[in-house]
Amino acid sequence: xxxxxxxxxxxxxxxxxxxxxxxxxxxxxxxxxxxxxxxxxxxxxxxxxxxxxxxxxxxxxxxxxxxxxxxxxxxxxxxxxxxxxxxxxxxxxxxxxxxxxxxxxxxxxxxxxxxxxxxxxxxxxxxxxxxxxxxxxxxxxxxxxxxxxxxxxxxxxxxxxxxxxxxxxxxxxxxxxxxxxxxxxxxxxxxxxxxxxxxxxxxxxxxxxxxxxxxxxxxxxxxxxxxx
Ligand SMILES: NC(=O)c1ccc[n+]([C@@H]2O[C@H](COP(=O)([O-])OP(=O)(O)OC[C@H]3O[C@@H](n4cnc5c(N)ncnc54)[C@H](OP(=O)(O)O)[C@@H]3O)[C@@H](O)[C@H]2O)c1
Numbered sequence: 386x387x388x389x390x391x392x393x394x395x396x397x398x399x400x401x402x403x404x405x406x407x408x409x410x411x412x413x414x415x416x417x418x419x420x421x422x423x424x425x426x427x428x429x430x431x432x433x434x435x436x437x438x439x440x441x442x443x444x445x446x447x448x449x450x451x452x453x454x455x456x457x458x459x460x461x462x463x464x465x466x467x468x469x470x471x472x473x474x475x476x477x478x479x480x481x482x483x484x485x486x487x488x489x490x491x492x493x494x495x496x497x498x499x500x501x502x503x504x505x506x507x508x509x510x511x512x513x514x515x516x517x518x519x520x521x522x523x524x525x526x527x528x529x530x531x532x533x534x535x536x537x538x539x540x541x542x543x544x545x546x547x548x549x550x551x552x553x554x555x556x557x558x559x560x561x562x563x564x565x566x567x568x569x570x571x572x573x574x575x576x577x578x579x580x581x582x583x584x585x586x587x588x589x590x591x592x593x594x595x596x597x598x599x600x601x602x603x604x605x606x607x608x609x610x611x612x613x
Contacts, residue, residue: 390559391452393417393445393459393471396427399484400458402533403525403563404440405431410562413439417448424448449474454555456482461500461507462491468514475516480552482559483511483577484525486584497589499582508546508577520549522556523577526584528566529598538565541600544580546571567608 390407392400395416404414408431416431418424424442432438449455449471459467464485475481485507490496504510508523515521524545532539543560545568547553557568571580583601590599 387413387439388454389413389415389452391415391417391443391448391455393449393455393457393467394463395442395448395456395458396423397458398530399525399528399533400456401427401431402530403456403458404428405434406533406539406563407559408432408435408438408440412559412562414441415448415451416440416442417445418442419445421447446471446474449479450476452476453479454482455479456484457511458484460491461485461487464507465510465514468511472514472516475519477516477518479519480549480555481511481515481519481521482525482552482556483508483521483523485511486526486581488585488588497585497592499585502578505575506578506581508574508581512574520547520552521574522547522549522552523571523574523580524556524560524568526577526580527587527601529587529600531598532600533563539563539600540565540602542567542569542603544569544571544576544601546574546577546580548574567602569603569606569608 396418416424416428421444428442489498512521545556560568
């Protein structure tokens with residue numbers, strides 16, 4: 386049976402961009418929202434752009450309950466509360482891909498700064514808030530929604546951090562469903578604290594160079610990764 390990807394907060398810029406790209410790649414998507422009607426409207430909008438798209442909208446917890454693969458795309462200020470709300474809905478053994486960047490802007494500060502997270506990173510905070518047996522991968526922090534919403538190739542690397550090999554592999558495969566993206570194995574989940582910080586740097590570069598979608602390409606890597 387075809388897998389379903391639930392995107393919690395999928396009505397927003399990042400979640401909608403990922404949904405649009407993955408729907409085009411033939412993935413089955415459930416857009417999640419606090420409001421089922423808003424989710425359905427966003428899903429319909431994406432479906433109107435993709436011939437044969439399999440995409441629907443649900444309230445967040447309902448989307449999670451129907452999927453073994455959940456992608457979290459809410460602002461850092463809403464991350465913990467959202468995870469607590471959807472926690473009972475996770476299927477046993479599901480995987481969570483967390484995209485959260487702890488930008489200070491989400492709590493009233495600057496977009497070029499981050500806030501400290503007690504657990505070390507937003508991803509490690511997420512890992513504490515999902516049920517036992519749900520594995521977390523952190524990814525897509527440096528992938529601008531500006532690039533996702535277009536039709537062209539997305540020329541950047543996506544660093545994936547995870548403790549679980551299966552969650553890492555799934556996140557890397559999903560990243561590479563988007564034309565132009567190369568997935569890079571960033572190591573354990575704790576490395577997400579570095580990956581998350583880089584986004585604040587990228588936002589600063591966007592401001593200084595008056596552009597909208599600075600990304601990252603690493604050089605010198607043997608890709609595909611022979612260890613995977
Ligand atoms: N935007 C980017 O370019 C980008 C790039 C890399 C990573 N990210 C990360 O991706 C995540 C989403 O970013 P975004 O720009 O898509 O954010 P966003 O558009 O501001 O918000 C995404 C969705 O989160 C839900 N949401 C907002 N406030 C909430 C609250 N208080 N409680 C529960 N849900 C709430 C909303 O959905 P409903 O109102 O429909 O529930 C909203 O559509 C962030 O953690 C960000 O750091 C973003």
